[in-house]
Amino acid sequence: MELESVIRDRYSVRKFKDDKVSEELLNKLMEISVLAPSAKNVQPLHILTLTSDDALRKINEASPCIYNAPVVFVVCYDKNNVYNLSNGTNSGSEDASIIATHIMLEATNLGLGTCWINMFDEDKIREAFNLPINEQVVCLIDLGYSDTIPADRHNIRKNKEEIFELK
């Protein structure tokens, strides 16, 4: 697909079909997503890719927003291996958000649907998947085949003049 069509076609999927995502498609998605840029190219990312019944059961207990997805990415960055800025912050959330966006767009390109999720119980995820304290969870990305159309609010966007200010 052309990039513009991918961007136009993507929407948040809140109902997934039971169909599994093939290993081949999943590998392709991961291969393309790691091309995402990161600050100083540190790539402080660690993404749990949940596909087993046991892992999906656990993530469903940690978030009300899994929507029957057959794959869930838990997008984390390593606080011990991230680009630190002089103002005391780091680029981990930005790096994680960029790769999560790549996942969403490449998924659309491959005919799959996604939903970005920030409603989750981090402690439950930490415990269920033995995440060490240095790993910061930024978001979940649900992945699978869409069984729904875009929600009404998908079509509500500010116009470009409300967001971009020409100077």
Ligand SMILES: Cc1cc2nc3c(=O)[nH]c(=O)nc-3n(C[C@H](O)[C@H](O)[C@H](O)COP(=O)(O)O)c2cc1C
């Ligand atoms: C940072 C972020 C957090 C979000 N968290 C959730 C969430 O927890 N649950 C959910 O159902 N959708 C979540 N969404 C999806 C948004 O509600 C959705 O992107 C927005 O309404 C626009 O709709 P669209 O993605 O269909 O264009 C999130 C999206 C973003 C970017």
